[in-house]
Amino acid sequence: MLLRDHPSAKALEAWLIQLRREFHRYPELSFEEYDTQKRILKIFGELGIKARKIADTGVLASIRGTLPGPCIALRSDTDGLQVQEELTGRNSDYISRKDGVMHACGHDGHMAMLFGAARLFQENRDFPGEVRLIFQPAEEIPPGGSERVISEGGLDDVDAVMGMHIFTNHESGSVGFRPGPFMASTNRFEVTLKGKGGHISKPESCIDPVRMATDFISSLYPALEKKLEPDKYVLGVGRIQGGAQFNRTPDSVGILGSYRTFDRETTDIIDRTIKECLDEVVIKYIKPGEEFSGFSDYDLDILHGYPVLINDPVFTDAVNSKLQESFPELTIYPEIEKTFAAEDFASYLQKVPGIFISLGTRNPKKKIVEINHSCAFDIDEQILITGTEIFYTISLDFLKNPDKYLDSQKYFNPKISRNSLKTRS
Incomplete structure (x- = not known):
């Protein structure tokens, strides 16, 4: 059952929408995300989560469970685009307050969903290992911010990585991914x-x-x-x-x-x-x-510039199985077509196994049909709770059962093997 169908989720969903709109009002260009960084650090402080700056305008935080275990990193991008936002019938309350700059690619939603996952993990600490939260600057302009995050230790001791991107090329609330090459x-x-x-x-x-x-x-x-x-x-x-x-x-x-x-x-x-x-x-x-x-x-x-984004096949297969099991009501495309869109998340996947997921937001009834980077781009905010629970569910399952997500011959890690045994004992 999706979180939005649970009575206790109403407050969380309202919070996610509030965060997304706050980020949307004040977008900043690549490597200029200083005010965004301040907002992120402030929210982490309110949640009681320690965080630090990384890659100049990014933020890195960690939440540790009560048991030993592996580490999974969750990533959101934070930068906006040099686009003048068009006033529509939907966005009057949250249209960009900065002339010529707009969150026209869903990064505002990505940040909100990552905070949603952070809040769930912080409120439910009975899990093994560590969840690392990467708020990465400068996804939009090569060479991107991912290489800076990696060079400054953002992936140190990380065993897997997961990212998500909002797109209008499939229907609202559906998810798509594929093993192997996914983005160009x-x-x-x-x-x-x-x-x-x-x-x-x-x-x-x-x-x-x-x-x-x-x-x-x-x-x-x-x-x-x-x-x-x-x-x-x-x-x-x-x-x-x-x-x-x-x-x-x-x-x-x-x-x-x-x-x-x-x-x-x-x-x-x-x-x-x-x-x-x-x-x-x-x-x-x-x-x-x-x-x-x-x-x-x-x-x-x-x-x-950015390399080909390659989803780890074993990890992707495990994600598909878990989503099918946990969210039978979701429309899932486990072999969605490759896209010539590109992402510097590819650099993380060159270092550790993981997956990048496409989260659909297309909703003709709400007139949410404009493609990413359009001056009239918007998202169906109901997907924020969906993305939050996907982040949380997959991450938690990985931390409890890392062996089913990793190719043991390719990614043998003694730490994971020992901790997996401890988790199951």
């Missing part, structure tokens, strides 16, 4: 094509970087289509910039784009193809003669 890697490419500027009336004396850019983009897409299946990647150009006057051929043109993949091999193919297409364009536009020496060239900078 992020990769950015920046190209500067160098021509030879001059008066537009004398094209023979110029090398036109605008035409070079056009040829590069026109050749890149079909080149990739010949090498890769369409479900393996997405690629797009987000900015083309160059020139200042209508009657002058510019000296250079800049191109900024990105691509997303689900494996390193695909990433390497795209890396090589970008360079091959640039080489072909440069050769095509080389002109003979001393006056053209050194022109028709390019600079290429590729930044590999």
Whole structure:
């Protein structure tokens, strides 16, 4: 039975909604979450939970049970986006008070749900091990805040990790996940094509970087289509910039784009193809003669951002079994489609086993249909209690039965083995 169906849950649900709206009113951009950090520390203080700062604008806290046992980390992101929120029929009470900044990706809800789990564990301390709570800054901008959290000890002695994200791509209150690759890697490419500027009336004396850019983009897409299946990647150009006057051929043109993949091999193919297409364009536009020496060239900078997010198969299977057992009324998608969205939670999953879950919020009856990052994005606040209980239920089950969540051959940990025996004795 879901917590919302229990009479004692009404006060908790009202508190979750209040927290979510408070965070929503005062969003802050990546690594600028200082006031958010103060609010988080204040709430932890009210709950009687010790917490400390991490990753500059993040917060780390722990709740220890009365018995020895393993440690599971729960993570929420905290940053907003550079978006001007649109006033709708729903959000007048909690619309962003900061011009040009908005919680347009559900991070306000993530924080509320993590506090919900923290409150439940704090009020019910009869459990083994430790629950670690990570309020992580800067998820929205690579390289993200997760690497900072890891480098500052946020995952030290952690045996498993769990995260959740609110999305409008499936119905409100439903949950989705999949074992293995779930969310894509992020990769950015920046190209500067160098021509030879001059008066537009004398094209023979110029090398036109605008035409070079056009040829590069026109050749890149079909080149990739010949090498890769369409479900393996997405690629797009987000900015083309160059020139200042209508009657002058510019000296250079800049191109900024990105691509997303689900494996390193695909990433390497795209890396090589970008360079091959640039080489072909440069050769095509080389002109003979001393006056053209050194022109028709390019600079290429590729930044590999967040890695592919890979859910641990054993952990994911155990989560699915527990959710099916504990929440038969929930709609569960245990093999939801992979998404080209990306998350720096992937870095945690490279260190310890765990899962990242998608929590649906789409509700056409309430007109909650806008996609994440939209200026009219909102959430169905009824899902906050659902997400809270999922955090609590899975974490508690892991702490009591860690062996069923971990591949013993891959993640053997003597501490867990001993404590699991103690728990069952």
